[in-house]
Amino acid sequence: MRFLEQMMKIDRRWIYLAIGLAVIIPAIISFKVPVPVSKEVKKVHDFVENVGPNELLFLAMDYDPSSMAELNPMAEAILKHAFSKNCRVIIVTLAQFGPGMVEEITSRLAQEYNRQLGIDYAFLGYRPYPAITIMLMGTDFRVPFPQDYYGTPLDSLEIMQGVKNFNNVKGVIDLTAGNTADMWIVYGNGRYNFPLAIGITGVMAADYYQYLQSKQIFGIIPGVKGAAEYEQLIEKPGQGMAQVSYQLVAHSVIILFILISNVAYFATRKQKKAVGGAQ
Amino acid sequence: MTGGQLILNGLAAFLTLCIFSFLYKDNPFYKFAERLVAGVATGYWTMLLFHTNFVPVVWNRLAHDGRYEYIIPTLLGLMMWTRFSKKWSWVSRYSIAFYIGISSGISITLALYASLFRQLEATINQPLTFDAAGVSSFLIIVGVLSALVYFFFSAAHKGSMGVVSRIGIYVIMIGFGAGFGMTVMGRIALLVQRVIFLKGYVNSLTAFFGG
Secondary structure: OOHHHHOOOOOOOHHHHHHHHHHHHHHHHHOOOOOOOOOOHHHHHHHHOOOOOOOOEEEEEEEOOOHHHHHHHHHHHHHHHHOOOOEEEEEOOOOOHHHHHHHHHHHHHHHHOOOOOOOOEEEEEEEOOOHHHHHHHHHHHOOOOEEEEOOOHHHOHHEEEEEEOOOHHOOOEEEEOHHHHHHHHHHHHHHOOOOEEEEHHHHHHHHHHHHHOOOOHHHHHHHHHHHHHHHHHHOOOOOHHHHHHHHHHHHHHHHHHHHHHHHHHHHHHHHHHHHHHHH | OHHHHHHHHEEEHHHHHHHHHHOOOOHHHHHHHHHHHHHHHHOOOHHHHHHHHHHHHHHHHHHHOOOOOHHHHHHHHHHHHHOOOOOHHHHHHHHHHHHHHHHHHHHHHHHHHHHHHHHHHHHHHOOOOOHHHHHHHHHHHHHHHHHHOOOOOOOOHHHOOOOOHHHHHHHHHHHHOOOOOOOOEEEEHHHHHHHHHHHHHHHHHHHHHOO
């Protein structure tokens, strides 16, 4: 009982230390964890798989470095998948601190897969006010983006020839850490009715499954687990798969703490009630 | 990894540890890293907006393309700066009114359609069949109705109303639980990413110095 009482008063820094150690263990002793693939991630994979060589995929990377831990693995997996099957991709970012990070990822992977800027892919850059930018892109990509990120006029890019708006792309995948997902659902899919999938952080995931059920989005990649599933589907293990073993140990420690704290709570409550009754 | 990259990554590793030091208690290292992020972010965004937005969207269109209709939004934007003057701040209200008017006009219909009507439609069109999909549909209908009853305060939550409202709070709790579980995964992912980075940096240091 004394142990349980102490657990109720434990300094939270001991919990931080325990979680820190739990995360360090897989960094020293590496092991693999099976990752079952969910239906909603498979749908996104199958969609990219079926984009033909003359069709375009639109990828919005609406996140900044504070969310790169969860969303970079998704972005890399989708781009690797698209680039490896010679699918052409138009990329934008509607996150204010996104452009530098997106440019680094796209140019690195394009070099790795021998894809050419302006021919096989385009990075249009960043614009503020996501809702307005999405609606303007629905009219013509050239209205919010007269030039791409590198200052080249959109009309000079081979990939943009004959491409005006969302009618000319097969579908949109939005990777986001904020309410940009709502804007793509409301102002993008709601107004222009294009196929939309989202990749989101774990914090947001539970709030967006309703849109899957209402068919406003056709797929969803939830957090780092979703990224690991996508990597498994394309058979290219990356940052997502690397994180799964860490997640397993950390989650086990958290579950253990939740169990101990609940047992301690109920045991000490029972004791307090008994003491109160005796008095 | 070159020496320069090693120094830059060393700086990133140092700043990561500065931020983590807050878990023990607030300290000058944390404050330094926090303020550095705020300063760099402000500078980065200001220059990014100027070079990738103001120049191509406003300046080039007005000065080079002869698209003089862009004077109107430019003037509305400039009017916002009058907020810094007590005497002239009323001028900015016209810009704000214009913005709110347009935003409301666009948002109300689309938000109602995408966030309410489509969700209602998906809830109503549930196939109640005797299989797994039917059970799922039944749970969705029960979940939506009971959660709505929980927030219905015009009648006392007693009797059958109380039972349904009780189911509603359980449904809401399950939703919170799912949200919390996913949040834990997200937060751990942030920590894991930094640990992987620090591990990579230690490996690079060892390799660089021939360890």
